[in-house]
Amino acid sequence: xxxxxxxxxxxxxxxxxxxxxxxxxxxxxxxxxxxxxxxxxxxxxxxxxxxxxxxxxxxxxxxxxxxxxxxxxxxxxxxxxxxxxxxxxxxxxxxxxxxxxxxxxxxxxxxxxxxxxxxxxxxxxxxxxxxxxxxxxxxxxxxxxxxxxxxxxxxxxxxxxxxxxxxxxxxxxxxxxxxxxxxxxxxxxxxxxxxxxxxxxxxxxxxxxxxxxxxxxxxxxxxxxxxxxxxxxxxxxxxxxxxxxxxxxxxxxxxxxxxxxxxxxxxxxxxxxxxxxxxxxxxxxxxxxxxxxxxxxxxxxxxxxxxxxxxxxxxxxxxxxxxxxxxxxxxxxxxxxxxxxxxxxxxxxxxxxxxxxxxxxxxxxxxxxxxxxxxxxxxxxxxxxxxxxxxxxxxxxxxxxxxxxxxxxxxxxxxxxxxxxxxxxxxxxxxxxxxxxxxxxxxxxxxxxxxxxxxxxxxxxxxxxxxxxxxxxxxx
Ligand code: PNW
Numbered sequence: 001x002x003x004x005x006x007x008x009x010x011x012x013x014x015x016x017x018x019x020x021x022x023x024x025x026x027x028x029x030x031x032x033x034x035x036x037x038x039x040x041x042x043x044x045x046x047x048x049x050x051x052x053x054x055x056x057x058x059x060x061x062x063x064x065x066x067x068x069x070x071x072x073x074x075x076x077x078x079x080x081x082x083x084x085x086x087x088x089x090x091x092x093x094x095x096x097x098x099x100x101x102x103x104x105x106x107x108x109x110x111x112x113x114x115x116x117x118x119x120x121x122x123x124x125x126x127x128x129x130x131x132x133x134x135x136x137x138x139x140x141x142x143x144x145x146x147x148x149x150x151x152x153x154x155x156x157x158x159x160x161x162x163x164x165x166x167x168x169x170x171x172x173x174x175x176x177x178x179x180x181x182x183x184x185x186x187x188x189x190x191x192x193x194x195x196x197x198x199x200x201x202x203x204x205x206x207x208x209x210x211x212x213x214x215x216x217x218x219x220x221x222x223x224x225x226x227x228x229x230x231x232x233x234x235x236x237x238x239x240x241x242x243x244x245x246x247x248x249x250x251x252x253x254x255x256x257x258x259x260x261x262x263x264x265x266x267x268x269x270x271x272x273x274x275x276x277x278x279x280x281x282x283x284x285x286x287x288x289x290x291x292x293x294x295x296x297x298x299x300x301x302x303x304x305x306x307x308x309x310x311x312x313x314x315x316x317x318x319x320x321x322x323x324x325x326x327x328x329x330x331x332x333x334x335x336x337x338x339x340x341x342x343x344x345x346x347x348x349x350x351x352x353x354x355x356x357x358x359x360x361x362x363x364x365x366x367x368x369x370x371x372x373x374x375x376x377x378x379x380x381x382x383x384x385x386x387x388x389x390x391x392x393x394x395x396x397x398x399x400x401x402x403x404x405x406x407x408x409x410x411x412x413x414x415x416x417x418x419x420x421x422x423x424x425x426x427x428x429x430x431x432x433x434x435x436x437x438x439x440x441x442x443x444x445x446x447x448x449x450x451x452x453x454x455x456x457x458x459x460x461x462x463x464x465x466x467x468x469x470x471x472x473x474x475x476x
Contacts, residue, residue, distance in 0.1 A: 183323075
C-alpha cells in the first residue's frame with residue numbers, strides 16, 4: 001500500500017483481460033473507400049476552425065490498409081484483448097438500408113485475425129462517427145436515430161455475432177451528448193442545452209434497442225456492455241456537496257440511473273426544468289434502456305473539482321474542455337470547475353490514480369453484482385523518437401510508464417478490495433486523431449510517424465508487454 005500508487009510486484013488474476021483500445025475514426029483513414037459514407041466527424045473536421053491545425057481523419061493511421069501488420073504489433077505486445085470500434089458509415093453509408101458487404105468484410109477479417117492470434121475481440125458499435133445523413137435528420141436529438149441504430153446493430157450482429165466476445169453499444173455517451181450538442185467541441189458542433197439533453201435520452205434508448213436487436217441475431221453467447229466516462233467529482237467550499245450532487249446528476253446518474261436502476265434521477269429533472277420537461281422520454285423507454293449488463297465499461301483519465309459559484313467573482317471553468325462556444329453542462333451555469341493540483345498530462349488533465357480506485361469502489365458499492373472493465377485509461381505526452389547507440393529506434397516515455405504503473409496499481413487495489421474487475425484496455429494502442437486536438441496529442445503506447453506511417457513501440461509498450469507476460473506490475 002504505497003500512498004502514491006507507485007507499487008510494483010502486484011499480480012493480476014488469471015482471466016483478467018490485458019488489452020488496448022482504439023476507435024474507427026481515430027485510426028482507420030480510408031474515409032471514402034469501399035462505399036463508406038460521410039460521418040459527422042468528416043464534416044466537422046473538414047470545417048475550418050473546428051479541429052486543431054485543420055487536421056482530419058482522412059488518412060489517420062491508415063489502419064484500414066495496415067490492419068494486418070497492426071495485428072502483428074498486438075502479438076508483439078502480448079495483448080489478450082483488443083477493443084476497437086465499427087464505423088457505422090462503412091456498414092450503412094447513409095445510416096439506413098442494406099449493409100455494404102465490403103464494410104462488413106473489413107471488420108469480419110479483423111475479428112478473424114484477432115481470434116487467429118488468440119486475442120479477444122471487444123467491439124464497440126458507436127465511437128462517435130454518426131452517418132452525416134442521420135445528423136441531417138436531427139442526429140441524436142431525435143428518436144429515429146436510436147431506432148436506426150438498432151437496425152445497424154442487427155446488421156453487424158448478424159455478420160459478426162458468431163465471434164465477437166464483448167459487444168459495447170456506445171462509447172462515452174456523455175461526450176456524444178454534451179460535447180456534440182452542448183459545448184460544440186465535438187461533431188456535430190451544436191451548442192444547445194435542450195439538444196444535449198434530448199441526445200442523452202436518445203443515446204440511452206439507442207443502447208437498449210441495440211442490445212435487444214443483438215440478442216435476436218447473435219449465436220455465440222457474448223457479453224453485452226456500454227462504456228461510460230463517469231466523472232470522479234470532488235467538491236470545494238461550503239456548498240461543495242451540492243455542487244457535486246448537481247454535476248453527478250447530469251454527468252453520471254443521467255446514464256447510470258436509466259441503465260442500471262431503470263429510472264432517471266428525480267433531481268436531474270428539477271435541475272434542468274428551465275430547459276425541458278423531458279417529455280421526449282416515452283412510456284416503455286426505461287424498460288428498454290434498463291437491460292442487464294454483463295460488464296460495465298469504465299473510462300477514466302482524471303478527476304473534476306466543482307463548487308457552487310458565488311455569482312460575483314469571475315466564474316472559473318478550468319474543466320479541461322476545449323472552449324467551443326457552448327457549455328457541456330446544461331442547467332449548471334452556477335457551477336464552477338476549479339483548477340486542480342498537478343502533475344498534468346499534455347491534455348492539461350490532472351493525474352490522480354486515487355480517482356480510479358475511488359470510482360471502481362463507488363460503482364461496486366452502488367451496483368455490487370455488476371462486473372466492471374476498464375475500457376480506457378492512458379495519457380497524452382509529447383514524447384519524441386530517438387535512436388539508441390546501436391541505432392535502434394526508441395521512444396522514451398517515462399511519464400506514460402509512470403502514469404500507467406500508478407493506474408494499474410489503483411486498479412489492483414480495487415480488485416483486492418473485492419471489486420469484480422474483469423480487465424483493462426489501455427488507451428491507446430497507437431497515436432491517433434485526438435478529436436478536436438487533431439494529431440497534436442499522442443496517447444499511443446506505439447508511436448506513429450504521420451509522414452511515413454512507421455510504427456515504433458514506445459517504452460510504455462515494452463513495459464506493458466512485461467506486465468502482460470508476468471501478470472505482475474513491473475517497476476516503472
Ligand atoms: C475519450 N472530455 O474521449 C475517448 O473515448 C477517446 O476516443 C479519446 O481519444 C480519449 O478519451 C482521450 O481523450 C474523451 O473532454 C474526450 O472530458 C474528451 C473528454 C473525455 C474523453
